Amino acid sequence: MRFSGLKVLKEGLTGNKGWTPHWRDPEPKDAYDIIIIGGGGHGLATAFYLAKEHGLTNIAVLEKGYLGGGNVGRNTTIVRANYGLPGNSEFYSHSLKLWEGMEQELNYNVMHSQRGIINLFHSDGQRDAAARRGNAMVNQGDDAILLDREGVRRMLPYLDFDTARFPIYGGLYHPRGGTARHDAVAWGYARGADMRGVDLIQNCEVTGIDIEGGRVTGVQTTRGAIRAKKVGIVVAGRSSQVAAMAGMRLPIESHVLQAFVTEGLKPVIDHVVTFGMGHFYISQSDKGGLVFGGDLDFYASYAARGNLPMQEHVMEAAMTLMPMIGKAKLLRSWGGIMDMSPDGSPIIDKTGIEGLYLNCGWCYGGFKAVPGSGFSFAHLIAQDRPHDPAAGFRLDRFETGRGLMDEEGTGAQHNLH
Amino acid sequence: MRITCPICGERDRREFYYQGAASMLDRPDPDADGQVWSDYLHLRDNPAGLTRELWYHEAGCGAWLIVERNTVTHEIIGTELVEAADAD
Ligand SMILES: Cc1cc2nc3c(=O)[nH]c(=O)nc-3n(C[C@H](O)[C@H](O)[C@H](O)COP(=O)(O)OP(=O)(O)OC[C@H]3O[C@@H](n4cnc5c(N)ncnc54)[C@H](O)[C@@H]3O)c2cc1C
Numbered sequence: 433m434r435f436s437g438l439k440v441l442k443e444g445l446t447g448n449k450g451w452t453p454h455w456r457d458p459e460p461k462d463a464y465d466i467i468i469i470g471g472g473g474h475g476l477a478t479a480f481y482l483a484k485e486h487g488l489t490n491i492a493v494l495e496k497g498y499l500g501g502g503n504v505g506r507n508t509t510i511v512r513a514n515y516g517l518p519g520n521s522e523f524y525s526h527s528l529k530l531w532e533g534m535e536q537e538l539n540y541n542v543m544h545s546q547r548g549i550i551n552l553f554h555s556d557g558q559r560d561a562a563a564r565r566g567n568a569m570v571n572q573g574d575d576a577i578l579l580d581r582e583g584v585r586r587m588l589p590y591l592d593f594d595t596a597r598f599p600i601y602g603g604l605y606h607p608r609g610g611t612a613r614h615d616a617v618a619w620g621y622a623r624g625a626d627m628r629g630v631d632l633i634q635n636c637e638v639t640g641i642d643i644e645g646g647r648v649t650g651v652q653t654t655r656g657a658i659r660a661k662k663v664g665i666v667v668a669g670r671s672s673q674v675a676a677m678a679g680m681r682l683p684i685e686s687h688v689l690q691a692f693v694t695e696g697l698k699p700v701i702d703h704v705v706t707f708g709m710g711h712f713y714i715s716q717s718d719k720g721g722l723v724f725g726g727d728l729d730f731y732a733s734y735a736a737r738g739n740l741p742m743q744e745h746v747m748e749a750a751m752t753l754m755p756m757i758g759k760a761k762l763l764r765s766w767g768g769i770m771d772m773s774p775d776g777s778p779i780i781d782k783t784g785i786e787g788l789y790l791n792c793g794w795c796y797g798g799f800k801a802v803p804g805s806g807f808s809f810a811h812l813i814a815q816d817r818p819h820d821p822a823a824g825f826r827l828d829r830f831e832t833g834r835g836l837m838d839e840e841g842t843g844a845q846h847n848l849h
Numbered sequence: 850m851r852i853t854c855p856i857c858g859e860r861d862r863r864e865f866y867y868q869g870a871a872s873m874l875d876r877p878d879p880d881a882d883g884q885v886w887s888d889y890l891h892l893r894d895n896p897a898g899l900t901r902e903l904w905y906h907e908a909g910c911g912a913w914l915i916v917e918r919n920t921v922t923h924e925i926i927g928t929e930l931v932e933a934a935d936a937d
């Protein structure tokens with residue numbers, strides 16, 4: 433089934449009876465060429481690009497819950513390419529270009545909206561850092577514009593410019609940044625992979641990884657043993673548990689990150705806006721809800737819910753930046769489990785076990801990475817050599833110290849990135 | 850979340866700074882292999898369930914604590930002073 437304007441019109445006029453399921457619900461086979469563990473954004477995109485770019489289709493994606501039930505359906509949907517360090521810059525630049533072609537590539541409406549991101553700064557030091565980051569973005573071939581206070585006021589007149597505790601000095605504007613409908617991204621990649629023959633197997637938890645003579649031979653699951661020549665681990669916050677099944681200990685600590693949404697309101701916030709003096713960022717969904725979040729709760733957690741101190745901090749930061757937000761009613765809050773790495777940057781690499789590949793460490797920034805990560809991980813699995821834009825995401829960088837990508841310069845403590 | 854400091858009693862979580870897994874106390878020998886040091890600094894058990902962590906009573910007595918906690922339920926099982934645990 434192809435989606436098109438004509439199809440929508442036809443279905444609208446004939447009672448919407450012609451829509452069909454977006455993917456099959458197959459039984460797992462005994463063996464596959466490749467098994468992808470984890471049906472989140474990254475796992476689904478990996479399967480899609482394995483099929484599309486490398487012609488490999490004897491593949492299963494094994495998901496312990498339902499497709500898109502993890503972080504890919506829990507994030508605040510910000511898509512950007514505003515990194516400052518080599519390794520990250522070229523990767524996120526490539527990923528953003530894939531975003532820009534995604535809806536055509538998938539024939540799926542993911543509501544990608546390049547509404548622009550404005551990172552506010554509130555001191556001379558922050559202005560210098562923003563200018564430096566902006567230059568790095570421009571050098572990478574992406575877009576960045578340094579706004580002064582009046583420039584910000586013209587775009588975001590609703591901010592408190594006059595009485596705020598931390599006056600707004602300006603902002604770094606990234607016009608190609610924006611948001612997307614997170615669920616649709618998972619569904620679009622799932623449908624695209626399924627159409628090309630990939631088996632998407634839900635309610636199938638991997639409970640063991642079979643290794644013989646240093647080579648992976650398959651996995652144990654709650655739906656039986658499945659053999660495979662190659663296995664990719666892409667399970668975000670659960671990376672440590674799944675890697676432990678292969679005897680690996682990872683440089684990952686799992687933390688909870690919360691997000692919030694208000695009741696639907698008329699359009700009021702046109703961009704993505706981030707506060708520079710506390711943990712708060714916001715955008716408005718197409719349904720009208722104000723979607724916002726802050727930072728980690730800062731202690732290791734596997735509970736997909738957070739505690740009140742960070743909620744209070746986020747609300748306070750919101751109130752100091754845009755007092756109008758106090759009138760909105762908070763509808764829901766939730767949390768997701770983030771795979772925090774020691775330098776805040778991800779890992780896409782082989783492991784010491786032949787045929788076993790690892791994709792993790794996305795911290796709280798892996799939604800924007802979904803297409804790039806899938807593309808690069810598929811390349812690594814199919815060709816057994818890294819894809820250039822992701823070549824910096826090596827697992828051994830922590831040991832050698834070469835190529836660490838600590839964007840915030842906070843050192844090796846997992847929760848500080 | 851409330852944490853009981855052995856010195857100050859039960860306090861709000863906000864008085865404490867979270868450092869990470871208590872494995873940080875098992876510092877390798879200064880001459881140990883680079884690999885051992887790298888593992889110590891970067892690798893974590895990261896359990897889903899019971900864990901032992903280092904917390905610092907920053908806005909209280911300034912003691913370092915070992916907090917035993919459940920990462921799935923956020924339940925605090927027990928706390929002790931690092932000093933006491935380290936004494937032997
Ligand atoms: C509140 C919040 C806000 C965020 N905001 C942003 C943002 O604005 N921009 C951005 O770029 N990123 C953001 N992120 C981060 C982003 O969501 C994640 O980095 C990214 O989604 C992780 O990759 P994934 O989609 O593959 O993970 P997931 O969707 O979590 O996929 C992993 C899957 O693996 C499955 N799994 C785990 N163990 C097993 C097993 N043993 N067997 C089988 N399957 C298993 C899980 O069920 C899950 O479905 C945010 C995250 C949160 C929680």
Ligand SMILES: [Zn+2]
Pocket residue numbers: 854855856857858906909910911912
């Ligand atoms: Zn104390």
